Amino acid sequence: MVSRRWFAAVVLLLGLALRAGAEAETVLRRPVAAEPETLDPHKTTTADDFAIDLDLFEPLVGRDADQHLVPGAAASWEVSADGLTYTFHLRPEGRWSNGDPVVAEDFVYALRRLVAPATGAADIGPIASIVNATAINAGRLADHAALGVDAVDNETLRIRLERRQVTLPLYMSTIYGMPLHRHSIESSGDAWTRPGNLISNGPYRLESWVPNSELVLTRNPAFHSDRPAEVDRVRYLVTDNLETGLKRYLAGEMDWATVPPAKVAWARAGRADLRRGRALGVGFLFFNLKKGPFADHPKLREALSLAIDRETIVDKVNLRGEPPAYGWVAPVIPGYASASYDWRDLPMPARIARARALLAEEGYGPDHPLRFTVRYPTRDETRKMLLAIAGMWKTALGVEATLANQEWRVYVAAVEQWDFEMGSLGRVSEIKDPGVLLEPFISSAGANSDTGYVNPAFDALVSAGEQAPDAAQRFALLHKAEAMMLADYPVMPVSFYVLNRLVTPRIRDWRDNVDNPQSRNIHIAPAQP
Template sequence: MLKSKKSKMLALLVTLAVAGSVFAGCGSKSTSGTASGKKVIKVNIGADPKTIDPGLNNSVEGAKVICNAFEGLTNLDKDDKPIPGVAEKWEISKDGLTYTFHLRKDAKWSDGKPVTAKDFEYAWKRAADPNTASEYAYQIYYVKNAENYNKKKATADEVGVKATDDQTLVVTLEGPTLYFLSLTAFPTYAPVRKDIVEKNPKDWANKAETYISNGPFVMKEYKPKDSLNFEKNPNYWNAKEVKLDRIEFKTLENESSYFAAFKSGQLDMLDKPPAQETPNLLKDGTAVAYPYLGTYYYNLNVSPNAENVNAEAAKVLKDVRVRKALTYAIDRTALVEKVTKSGEKPATSFVPSAASDSNGGKFKNKEYYPATADVAQAKKLLAEAGYPDGQGFPKLEILYNTMQGHQNVAQAVQDMWKKNLGIDVQLRNVERKVHLTELNKRNYQIARDGWIADYNDPMTFIDQFTTGNEQNHPGYANAEFDKLIKAAKAEADATKRVALMHQAEDTIMNDMPFIPLYEYTEVVCMNKKLKNVHVSPLGFFYFRDADLEK
């Protein structure tokens, strides 16, 4: 017992030393706060973003930076409803297909140049351009001919977004889209400057001098694997209402390190505290659990590339009976109660239970499998696939990005599959940038993933799995599923649209190219002096209205 305590004390000292080294340039006391007369905060985003280019980003950590550096046609208020952003007003045609946005004349870029409608037209067409290779290109597909342009069936001039003058943007949609105004607040729809991007297309977003933005904060320093430092943008049209002077976005991935930094006052805000600490943090008010519209899941590589990664694994994972056996063998209730411990809900579908439908109500999810393991059904399916009690089954690998929480989940699933199915699984962890690259290349067998809603509608969860979609990490392809998604997007009748989305989810959950594990909660630790931060259920932190009390 004495040896155990001694080891824990040594581990704590090492953790504190690591945390201290991360902020070594700050001195013995944090520079957060108002002592210097400046309102400075340090916020951990959990990883160094692969990119903070609005047209290329596909990660939550990148979006947390982008949504504070850029502003779209609309903003989201504290209730996540669209409000005027760069567009001060707009009109919508009776058929819901044409939006005319009127930009405010005082909107400026961080270098003082005016923000124009042409900046939005350029940014949207750039995201849809096949040469850009944006993983979020499909998000622009709501705009007429954007998908055809991305698939080289139309020209840029045929895409339904036109700047008729500097202050007027006319957008024509493929079909009525009830949540389109919310979409225009999403990072992919943010404006970017053509002269800036095309002068240095690969690196413009990596340097403070070229990261020209139009939001409340502007980049001052980018220190890879350390921090992205922003200051109040004096050219922002509503700068007089921005109260913070500086935000330092820290990129610590190790939970023990960033939690120690928070406890010592070197961080003002973080999410995902260590699982073992979370119950007490929530109980004493140090942490708050915010609504979070997202699903944590494992991808199963069913793409043609799976053969190149591991032929044996590809063979077994192509069998839907195997994929379902793996799903039924997981006890999700035990996972959230004994492993994650942050108020998560077992996921028995892919679309989260909190998702709204087109009629303003809940989507009314189905339970495609029980929250607890159905070991008998799992064993039956595996035996039918030719592997009774796991005999002859090849060793699989789970890929996950560095973070203790992901490791804990992977180890728990590894144990469940061994105990319930008799199969062996090895684990491989990599840093976040490598993880994203491996997902994009489909260079894995089984891989951790998570999807946070881009807007509150089931479509944001299911349309990513259409054939050829860059976000379709399992490499899933089903023509009937594609047809249902296309029909739902074109359906103006809300009730019929919901029915089509349910059919689409039925189809993909029957094919099971992924294994949903749980519905997220957003557990956030925050300096009690930090006020009016908007913690969005879409996974973003908005500091536009935030303040730091003296």
């Protein structure tokens, strides 16, 4: 008979072991600005949602902590001499979270689904060079098997292009290179992204999702051991504004938080945990070029851009220490000369005089003021910036701009349905490449286009850049494309992004210039009990 004393000792030891295991679990608590719109990579539109996608799904090409390309689901790849065929060699040890092997057909299925019109993907522009991708997406070709993607065998994927695209590996490190588990999608229908249904091949799997509260990921035990994740559990915490995020960080509830503009000076004065960096990102206003007062009226668009005193905005309103933006691509890419407006060095009186003349040419003046509405997602710092800009337009030009805020999802829906005249957004890319930020202006950008901008000459320059034989020639062509787009005024850049974040000292090797780091690349010490 087992003695009670022995049994009690075993229970005690087991309890201590379980407690030690629980204490050793490494948990990362990271903020998201809004409830995730979707966990379907093909419908992702926000940087926060993309970060979650990268935790769940490993694309063909990976990125290390410094955003350099490294092997992902593919152990290696090569391109043909003519640049028209990419061959990816998958890891034989790749597994889905349910234990199924990751095979080339999973990528074929994902890419065919991505370009299928019925999917309603946010944007296929970055893979429009794949044979028949544009024709299938536009509905001109019904045979989806005609897409230039083939499974040579279980571990070999071949992608055929209609034209050279040197950035294809870059885009294969994003949602465009992610596989999907066909059986789970077809068996679960629209519910395939819910906890219990979602099967992923990345370093984490979905454990739970409480709407408007948090989304929890846990380490995927089936994930291969190359660059293993150090974090065991990731909690994505929904924070409705920056002030709330800061309070939760200071209360020890989150591991980093963006500093609200009004608190940047406070943080710089006495916070040892403040981390500052430069991102490839821009805050901007944009026009509806499909309909409304600004469609086919570039002079109106130029006049409004001229009258924005960007130095005043960044120095007295935004307060984040950001540089003013007179171009689209932030000057943070080695070897790339960012374009800018030809009037950037004009003093404000000269710019206002030019703006008034342009408005007069369009028939607007004191007796007939230009009136329009600016939609924006509900956010206090955005409201303050737009109030300042609207005041500048009113004072300098007599323009009457009405501001209308909307909850994020409602705002996104309005923009997607072209139910706006002017809007406010930001764009950021972890990939330090100008083509990524220029891509939304390509005619084929689809839902990824905020403006409806169409210029065949711009498209031709970007396309030529993709086919250039070296980086120098490519960057020169993209510089011309950026300058051409700026001269058409589909957008009004206001400021280039600076990252101001408070980061727990438990995180080691934090990268200041990375906006949304992958959880697998974060090294964090366990929290003290």
